[in-house]
Amino acid sequence: xxxxxxxxxxxxxxxxxxxxxxxxxxxxxxxxxxxxxxxxxxxxxxxxxxxxxxxxxxxxxxxxxxxxxxxxxxxxxxxxxxxxxxxxxxxxxxxxxxxxxxxxxxxxxxxxxxxxxxxxxxxxxxxxxxxxxxxxxxxxxxxxxxxxxxxxxxxxxxxxxxxxxxxxxxxxxxxxxxxxxxxxxxxxxxxxxxxxxxxxxxxxxxxxxxxxxxxxxxxxxxxxxxxxxxxxxxxxxxxxxxxxxxxxxxxxxxxxxxxxxxxxxxxxxxxxxxxxxxxxxxxxxxxxxxxxxxxxxxxxxxxxxxxxxxxxxxxxxxxxxxxxxxxxxxxxxxxxxxxxxxxxxxxxxxxxxxxxxxxxxxxxxxxxxxxxxxxxxxxxxxxxxxxxxxxxxxxxxxxxxxxxxxxxxxxxxxxxxxxxxxxxxxxxx
Numbered sequence: 001x002x003x004x005x006x007x008x009x010x011x012x013x014x015x016x017x018x019x020x021x022x023x024x025x026x027x028x029x030x031x032x033x034x035x036x037x038x039x040x041x042x043x044x045x046x047x048x049x050x051x052x053x054x055x056x057x058x059x060x061x062x063x064x065x066x067x068x069x070x071x072x073x074x075x076x077x078x079x080x081x082x083x084x085x086x087x088x089x090x091x092x093x094x095x096x097x098x099x100x101x102x103x104x105x106x107x108x109x110x111x112x113x114x115x116x117x118x119x120x121x122x123x124x125x126x127x128x129x130x131x132x133x134x135x136x137x138x139x140x141x142x143x144x145x146x147x148x149x150x151x152x153x154x155x156x157x158x159x160x161x162x163x164x165x166x167x168x169x170x171x172x173x174x175x176x177x178x179x180x181x182x183x184x185x186x187x188x189x190x191x192x193x194x195x196x197x198x199x200x201x202x203x204x205x206x207x208x209x210x211x212x213x214x215x216x217x218x219x220x221x222x223x224x225x226x227x228x229x230x231x232x233x234x235x236x237x238x239x240x241x242x243x244x245x246x247x248x249x250x251x252x253x254x255x256x257x258x259x260x261x262x263x264x265x266x267x268x269x270x271x272x273x274x275x276x277x278x279x280x281x282x283x284x285x286x287x288x289x290x291x292x293x294x295x296x297x298x299x300x301x302x303x304x305x306x307x308x309x310x311x312x313x314x315x316x317x318x319x320x321x322x323x324x325x326x327x328x329x330x331x332x333x334x335x336x337x338x339x340x341x342x343x344x345x346x347x348x349x350x351x352x353x354x355x356x357x358x359x360x361x362x363x364x365x366x367x368x369x370x371x372x373x374x375x376x377x378x379x380x381x382x383x384x385x386x387x388x389x390x391x392x393x394x395x396x397x398x399x400x401x402x403x404x405x406x407x408x409x410x411x412x413x414x415x416x417x418x419x420x421x422x423x424x425x426x427x428x429x
Contacts, residue, residue: 119142138166143161196222224254274302277304279305297323302331306333364393388414400414
């Protein structure tokens, strides 16, 4: 194993060894190899990837300390009474070399063992509290090397590995890492095709890990089978506060499973289920789960297929739920009938502050029905309504002004009566 570089205070090191170096030692013997030393240091312990061993480092360090010139020895003899102090300094320096809280030495050795190129960005930022490694094409093997290194990392608390092609094997490696690492609280594995295999492993960890509070699995081709594993985890996990399952393939069976989990979960505060296939009984089940949940603050259901039946179930949920603050049901095929059923729930709700209903065919009458319900609710807390991309009439604009007189802080977003069909031309001064 190559020797460590010389200490900047040679007198202290030689004296710490407790011997006087021979005067015949030439200065050439002290010079390390100019080209081979650095290259060989990079993967010096490839046979042992568990943790760096410091004994050989210390021995080599002391050998270097014994080879100084006679002139330096004479100067040391005048300071023999400080021998104990120099020994302490040497011990501190050796322990500093061996202590590796970020796991740099371990990571380099693991990369050599797995035959992957070390991530230079990770080496530079492994002591940061947040590590962002997006769009780097790591693949399962590099992800496994990274995961093994992170098991002993005590610095990183936020980890973003989105869009890296981890697949199921890479997600399993990250799940195994979370069993050992007790510092990472936010994990983003979006756009990695983790599939059922990776979801099953992560769900198992969710039932055991008490540290993770945010998990993003957006765009991972999760299907109804994967949702079943997540639902089981959410029933027992009380620590995850933010879960993102958007842009997946979750359908009716997934909605039924997650609806039951939502009713029993007491930890989630933000849940993103947008861009999935919730419709029919699956949509109704999600709405019923919302009605029973008393902790969820933000729910995004946009770009699904809730339809009128799902909107009616949401209206019933809002009658009993006085915790939810933000609800997004944009682009859900909700027509006039569904909007009026949803309005019934808004008449008695005293906590909902933001409601987004853009791109639904609820027509002018549906928008009016929502406004009238809010106006009739003396305890309404609504601050933002989004009716964009819906054709409205002048009576709706007048109703907006009347409601805003009662609720001055209410912001209503709509496209007016002709904006969708009018082409805007730049004004010329």
